[in-house]
Amino acid sequence: MFLTVNIGSSSLRLGWHDGEAGSATTAPFDGKGGATVLSRHIGQFIEAQGNATPTAVCHRIVHAGAAYGESCFIDDKVVAAIKANSPLAPLHNPLALELIEACRALFGAAVPQVAVFDSAFSHNMPDYAALYAIPARLGIRRLGFHGIAHHLMWQAAVKRNPQARRVISLQLGSGASACAVRDGRAVDTSMGFTPLEGLMMNSRCGDIDPGVLLYLQQEKGLSVSEIEDLLNRRSGLHGVSGGNTSLKDLLLLDDDQSKLAVDMYCYRIRKYVGAYVAALGGLDAIVIGGGIGEHLPEIRRRCFDGLAFLGVEMDDCRNASCDGSGGVISAPQSNVTVEVVVLDENRFMADEAARLFAQPAR
Ligand SMILES: Nc1ncnc2c1ncn2[C@@H]1O[C@H](COP(=O)(O)OP(=O)(O)O)[C@@H](O)[C@H]1O
Ligand SMILES: CC(=O)OP(=O)(O)O
Numbered sequence: 001m002f003l004t005v006n007i008g009s010s011s012l013r014l015g016w017h018d019g020e021a022g023s024a025t026t027a028p029f030d031g032k033g034g035a036t037v038l039s040r041h042i043g044q045f046i047e048a049q050g051n052a053t054p055t056a057v058c059h060r061i062v063h064a065g066a067a068y069g070e071s072c073f074i075d076d077k078v079v080a081a082i083k084a085n086s087p088l089a090p091l092h093n094p095l096a097l098e099l100i101e102a103c104r105a106l107f108g109a110a111v112p113q114v115a116v117f118d119s120a121f122s123h124n125m126p127d128y129a130a131l132y133a134i135p136a137r138l139g140i141r142r143l144g145f146h147g148i149a150h151h152l153m154w155q156a157a158v159k160r161n162p163q164a165r166r167v168i169s170l171q172l173g174s175g176a177s178a179c180a181v182r183d184g185r186a187v188d189t190s191m192g193f194t195p196l197e198g199l200m201m202n203s204r205c206g207d208i209d210p211g212v213l214l215y216l217q218q219e220k221g222l223s224v225s226e227i228e229d230l231l232n233r234r235s236g237l238h239g240v241s242g243g244n245t246s247l248k249d250l251l252l253l254d255d256d257q258s259k260l261a262v263d264m265y266c267y268r269i270r271k272y273v274g275a276y277v278a279a280l281g282g283l284d285a286i287v288i289g290g291g292i293g294e295h296l297p298e299i300r301r302r303c304f305d306g307l308a309f310l311g312v313e314m315d316d317c318r319n320a321s322c323d324g325s326g327g328v329i330s331a332p333q334s335n336v337t338v339e340v341v342v343l344d345e346n347r348f349m350a351d352e353a354a355r356l357f358a359q360p361a362r
């Protein structure tokens with residue numbers, strides 16, 4: 001029996017996995033209340049499972065640095081790596097550390113804890129995609145995140161069509177990212193050294209000219225922590241719209257800033273799709289996941305309409321009826337299959353833990 005703990009930037013997902021069976025719960029979580037609130041959620045969830053003690057607890061770990069490319073048991077070294085990388089993933093790593101601590105307090109040190117890394121799927125991108133054009137001696141490499149989601153989306157594409165060799169996956173949740181996958185290998189992804197790069201997100205800026213950061217510091221006098229807060233918590237949809245992070249709401253609003261936020265969000269996705277078609281040398285499938293990807297047909301329409309020249313032809317009816325459920329939303333004649341997939345990251349994490357336990361040398 002595995003307890004899975006998946007902290008996203010807007011939610012806490014808990015799962016209880018007993019072979020194929022299991023149960024799950026999702027609680028909205030905005031980071032407020034920290035360890036106390038997180039422990040309470042876990043305590044209530046475990047109570048609902050009859051207060052059983054899990055065989056192990058598995059955590060989604062967003063950023064432990066480039067040294068960790070595969071799931072592993074959490075020891076002091078792993079905890080230190082998560083701590084050391086906390087400044088690079090301030091919305092995730094500090095909470096993950098609190099959760100590891102909370103689980104140790106709840107279940108005791110004898111219950112092993114497992115780290116499933118969100119950077120694992122894009123861990124081995126080609127150097128030309130993984131590096132920035134800065135001196136190599138700095139040792140800075142793009143890692144990419146949302147790897148559990150992108151891995152599952154690639155699997156879904158191949159399950160639907162085993163001939164799908166070139167796949168673009170789009171994780172559109174509170175954080176958002178795109179991934180280009182060729183023959184099962186992530187060859188590029190939009191998040192980079194940190195989960196700030198790439199697509200526009202609920203409260204994160206995504207791609208930005210690094211000169212802006214210098215300007216904010218040198219000319220506007222912002223401190224490092226003010227810039228960190230600005231880019232992670234006050235930018236993206238929130239920043240452009242003037243405080244709203246809900247695309248569902250923004251689609252209904254008629255003011256210029258709300259409309260601009262939606263336009264920018266969709267435009268950047270289209271831009272990345274175009275870039276990744278070029279990177280992949282063509283395209284067989286687009287897979288979309290995450291709360292926004294699952295629930296907002298109008299956003300999907302705006303992202304993919306008019307891309308017939310890339311072989312992407314949407315089916316309006318299929319798209320409109322796909323709300324909170326998975327399914328193909330491209331037209332039958334479309335060369336590229338566009339599919340929405342409801343992702344179960346926690347199940348993936350439990351499978352990783354089972355795999356670790358099955359290995360002979362523990
Ligand atoms: N029913 C819904 N309708 C519209 N948007 C939704 C719905 N459910 C979730 N979302 C949006 O999805 C995002 C959260 O997605 P999710 O994948 O759960 O995020 P994360 O894992 O990053 O915390 C939020 O921006 C939220 O507004
Ligand atoms: C890595 C990341 O941004 O995750 P989430 O979208 O769950 O916040």
Ligand SMILES: [Mg+2]
Nearest residue numbers: 008009173174
């Ligand atoms: Mg998520």
